[in-house]
Amino acid sequence: MSGEYELTSQLYDPFLFFFLRGVRHRVTRLLSPFRDRPVLDLCCGTGAQLKLLARAGHTNLTGVDLDPHMLAVARRGGHGFTLLEGDATATGLPAGSFDTVILSLAIHEKPPAARAALLAEAHRLLSPGGVLLVVDFCFDDRTWRAAALGITVVERLAGREHFRNFRDFRCRGGLDPLIAPDRWRPLCDAPAPEPERRLLGGLALSRYEKVSLESRLVLRHEVVDTGSRGHGS
16 A cells, blocks of 8 residues: 555655644644653654644654654654554554554545554554544534535545445444443543544544453453342342
């Protein structure tokens, strides 16, 4: 896929800046407690989110993307973060080395197997209790028809394979079926019980805490122990 986005890399930020400005600033505000902690942007593209985080004072930022043209745009300006060219589903980076992983508009464009692999790699790279922040499309009764139409048109213009993956992502129910409850715990600010929505309801900003093997074992032990005490009473 290297080189697929040679033209897109030049048009992406000018074309989408206005539409994504609000959500990128929201991501930056949500990550303000992580300014001195390691943050990874998987499928970082042109690095727009990383540049905004760097300007907000983040000192430990890394981006990974497979396309060299996108990374060439990301390197412009010398913002001081680390950029790596490679497969986001198998980065080779040390396990548990990041406190936050960002997946912004990355999952919907991948085929089904790659979506699962991307989330698995994010889980592997997060430290225990680390936070996954996902920005991606969402289509339901909260999505305005104009937003659904506009997003579909843009995705169609992105290319045949891209659009095929987008349609498959939408037909399979979007992000929710991919989030395994034994690996991810949703994080929501009270009183909001659901992910934040932007772009007329067509874009969802979701946060999840990594559920590690140790925490699953503790939870299982607590459930078994509670059940045992219940039988003895």
